[in-house]
Each structure stands twice: as structure tokens, then as C-alpha cells.
Amino acid sequence: MRDRTDGRGFATRSIHAGERPDPVTHALNPPIYLSSTFAFDSAAEKEDAVDRSLAWEPGAYFYSRTSNPTNRALEEKVASIEGAEDAVVASSGMAVVSSTLLAHLGAGDHVVVGDELFAITEVLLADDFPRRGIGVSAVDMTDLAAVEAAITPATKLLFLETSTNPRLRVPDLAALAELGHRRGLVVIADNTFLGPALLRPIEHGADLVLHAATKYLSGHGDAVSGVAAGSKALLDPIRKQVDTLGQAASPLSSWLVMRGIRTLQLRSRAASANALQLARYLEGQPAVAWVHYPGLPSHPDHEVAQRLIEGPGGAMLTFRTRGGLDGMAAFTDHLRLCDIGVSLGDVHTLVYPRPKQGGIIRVSVGCEDVDDLLEDFALGLSYVS
Numbered sequence: 001m002r003d004r005t006d007g008r009g010f011a012t013r014s015i016h017a018g019e020r021p022d023p024v025t026h027a028l029n030p031p032i033y034l035s036s037t038f039a040f041d042s043a044a045e046k047e048d049a050v051d052r053s054l055a056w057e058p059g060a061y062f063y064s065r066t067s068n069p070t071n072r073a074l075e076e077k078v079a080s081i082e083g084a085e086d087a088v089v090a091s092s093g094m095a096v097v098s099s100t101l102l103a104h105l106g107a108g109d110h111v112v113v114g115d116e117l118f119a120i121t122e123v124l125l126a127d128d129f130p131r132r133g134i135g136v137s138a139v140d141m142t143d144l145a146a147v148e149a150a151i152t153p154a155t156k157l158l159f160l161e162t163s164t165n166p167r168l169r170v171p172d173l174a175a176l177a178e179l180g181h182r183r184g185l186v187v188i189a190d191n192t193f194l195g196p197a198l199l200r201p202i203e204h205g206a207d208l209v210l211h212a213a214t215k216y217l218s219g220h221g222d223a224v225s226g227v228a229a230g231s232k233a234l235l236d237p238i239r240k241q242v243d244t245l246g247q248a249a250s251p252l253s254s255w256l257v258m259r260g261i262r263t264l265q266l267r268s269r270a271a272s273a274n275a276l277q278l279a280r281y282l283e284g285q286p287a288v289a290w291v292h293y294p295g296l297p298s299h300p301d302h303e304v305a306q307r308l309i310e311g312p313g314g315a316m317l318t319f320r321t322r323g324g325l326d327g328m329a330a331f332t333d334h335l336r337l338c339d340i341g342v343s344l345g346d347v348h349t350l351v352y353p354r355p356k357q358g359g360i361i362r363v364s365v366g367c368e369d370v371d372d373l374l375e376d377f378a379l380g381l382s383y384v385s
């Protein structure tokens, strides 16, 4: 096979990295290796593959809970686009969040985390970590003095989300990485809400970046998957934890995520442009009480977002209608194009009404024509009294 390159640019690597035409069949797309086990010509060959695979050597396979060629192809693609040495894929976003934290924390250790995290990450930290003897302090990551004050001699990690849910606060990642490293901590960024086309945390000093690949990386709402990227030294314990906790990725999901990543930049740019227009529209409507979108000058982290995030400020926005919970439901229940759903990062616009959080509405803006989105939002708002 002739010499090949993955290219240099982000879009080129999103398409080419981790993928090669099959040398036997010449199939352009990578195969989905739906094989739990691998067969060998001799006992010695099998033993060698087992030893190399359990030493986390890329390209060594004996059993798909431990390593699989389709999962590996996704890992290579993600490592390339994140500018990382390596990556580890797992069965879901929560699989990488839990394996990463458990691999790097033990009894007596302490972690400083953001005070507005994905709900299930919060459940893990609140319900699971105390009985494992791991201390947790939750602080506002946009307040550097509060973060520094929360660090104790037992602190090992700083764990943050790059754009929080639901207020879309954008912490100053570069300043947090500098602080974390000065205090000897490993800095971990969950970048699910933005994705690597808009922000690459490792370029701003983070040691590890995590994704629910279920969201922007997949982009089509058809796979549940998670991935962590960073140095091999930090990832090998996570790879082992993923294996021992049985959080192996499905090769089919990895293939779907790999396909999604090929269009990540196009989708991220289109959805961000739509989000800015929707946010500006909502901010001007009398039926809307407030809008949170980092691309609006009214957002508290607008300046940080402009510095860190490519484009206007991502494709997530949160707002509240007037009229309390009735206003919220009047809006969502009269939409005809956008759907009510809890996920995000899909090409399909999803609205997530949250009655238990005062009736706020989170919007994962998709890639539809913006005029259609504006018309649907206007229809919904026309029912808010």
C-alpha cells in the first residue's frame, strides 16, 4: 500500500485519522470487527497477543473486552483530533467519567470538581465516592480563588466541565490548568458540551479530555459511547479500569462515532451559527425572561468564551419563558419541528424542559435551516402568555 498521510488540518484529520483502506479487500471504510475473540496459529502466538494486549500495546488483540480493532480505530482518530498522545474508548460517557476518576483516586484522596456538573456525575461523586473514602469539594470553577482555597494536601485531581449544564458557564481553562499544575494536580476537562472542533482542552493545558461521544462526536443520536484522550501514562490506568469494570465499548458504536467525527467540524460550525441566531432572537422576545448563551455579550463568561471557543460560543443555549411552568410547557408542547428530548449534540434540534429547575429550557441546537428553527420557536412562544 502506498504511503499515506492523515493531513495536518483539523477537518482533514477528522476524516482520515484512524482509517485506512482494508489491505485485503480494498474496502475504503473500516470494517466493524464484531468478534468477541481472536484466533491464533499457535499457543505461543496467543500468549504473545495476550501479554501485549494486557500491557495496553496498541494493535494487540485477543479478546474484545480488553481491545478491539474498531474501537482502536476510533481511539486513533480521537487522539489525532485532540492533539493527544493516545485515547481510550468506553461504553458510554459515564464509563469514561467513572473509570477516569476511579483509576486516579483511591481511599484518602481528594478531588476538586465544578459545582455544576452533569447530573449523573454528581450522583457518582455524592453517593459513591464517600463510601470509597474519596473526598470531594465542589466549587465554582469560574472563581479561581475558590478553586485554590478548596485544594488540600490530599487533592490529586481538578475535574471540570468546559461549558456547564444548564448555565453554560465557561471556566478559564488555561488559568485553571496553570493553577492545577502549580499545585501538582492532574487537570481533567469533560468537553462534552463543546466537542473538539470548538475547543481542544489539551491545547489549553488540560492533562486529560473526556467526552460523552454519544453527543457531538457521534452527532446523529445513534450511539452511546465515551472517550478519554491524553498521555499514555495517564490513560493506561484508565484502560485497565475500563477493562476490570467491564465498560468495553461496542465496536458498532465506535464505528458510528468514527463516521460522525468525519463531519464534526461542519456540524459544529453550522449548529453554533444557528445557536447564535436563536439566542439573539430569544433575547429580544417579550415572552422570554432570560437567555444564557456564551456568545451573547450578556453572558457572564462571554469574554472567556470568545477567547477559548471557536465560533460564537457553542451550540447549546438555555432560556426561561415568562409564565413559570405553564409558560415552559406552552412553548415546548406547541413546537412542530424541534423535539422534546434529554440528549444533546444531535443534528436534530432537541429541547429539554426542566420543571424541577424552575422551568428552564435547555436547547441543543441542531443543523436545520435556521429560518425553520426561528419559525418553530416563534410558534412555541406565541402560546406563552
Ligand SMILES: Cc1ncc(COP(=O)(O)O)c(C=O)c1O
Binding pocket: 092, 093, 094, 095, 097, 118, 161, 165, 190, 192, 193, 211, 212, 213, 214, 224, 225, 226
Ligand atoms: C457533560 C456530560 N458528561 C458525561 C455525560 C454522560 O454521557 P453518557 O450519557 O454517554 O453516559 C453526559 C451526558 O449527557 C454529559 O452531558
